[in-house]
Amino acid sequence: GESVGLHLPTLSVQEGDNSIINCAYSNSASDYFIWYKQESGKGPQFIIDIRSNMDKRQGQRVTVLLNKTVKHLSLQIAATQPGDSAVYFCAENGGPFLNQGGKLIFGQGTELSVKP
Amino acid sequence: EAGVAQSPRYKIIEKRQSVAFWCNPISGHATLYWYQQILGQGPKLLIQFQNNGVVDDSQLPKDRFSAERLKGVDSTLKIQPAKLEDSAVYLCASSPGYSGTFEQYFGPGTRLTVT
Structure with missing residues (x-):
């Protein structure tokens, strides 16, 4: 069925290091992917998105990579800071962009812990 | 601009009781979503509204859950x-x-505890 999963439930990194958070998706019809950050007690916050016609997209200190061949998505955070500590979710739209009406299917999440 | 507002922030009830949650979306946003997030999991869509009409409620347990957006x-x-x-x-x-983006703006959520 439709699902988005993450390889690692927790990730611990040293402040200043780069972080890589991975995500596997199962629906080959998905053509839009998005990463959210969720801090404790708050709602998810948009980080970056990517369409399936791209394999890489960069934002401020973040890069998303998409490998459609193996249905894999990753989020790279450069120079990780203590404020990056949160749970990170990937989500997919589960089908063709124009048909899905904005629906998102979320994965389980990876908890990122940044050590000072 | 003001974000998505939700109330209450916390609610504790006993099983078999009733509870209601309120949401005020960002001004001008046509689409509204309700998600359920169980501890340690990602959000799961319950229902999606486009203006005051239901787009998707396939995962809403309709025997006990209901939602409305009467005035859009x-x-x-x-x-x-x-x-x-x-x-x-x-x-x-x-x-x-x-069309063009699926970015959704989330509120802070309501934490429900059923005892």
Whole structure:
């Protein structure tokens, strides 16, 4: 069925290091992917998105990579800071962009812990 | 601009009682979503509104959950009667509703504990 999963439930990194958070998706019809950050007690916050016609997209200190061949998505955070500590979710739209009406299917999440 | 507002932030009820959550989306956003987030999991879509019409409620347990968005602005989600497994954070999100982005803006959520 439709699902988005993450390889690692927790990730611990040293402040200043780069972080890589991975995500596997199962629906080959998905053509839009998005990463959210969720801090404790708050709602998810948009980080970056990517369409399936791209394999890489960069934002401020973040890069998303998409490998459609193996249905894999990753989020790279450069120079990780203590404020990056949160749970990170990937989500997919589960089908063709124009048909899905904005629906998102979320994965389980990876908890990122940044050590000072 | 003001974000998505939700109330209450916390609610504790006993099983078989009723509860209602309120959401006010970002002004002008046509699409509104209700999600259930169980501890340690990602949000799961319960229902999606486009203006005041339901787009998707396939994962809404309709025997106990109901939602409405009568005037196409704010929305309420109700659970009646509640079960222990309904303990979760209920998130409301909104989006502009035009094609081009799926970015959804989330509220802080309502944490429900059913005892």
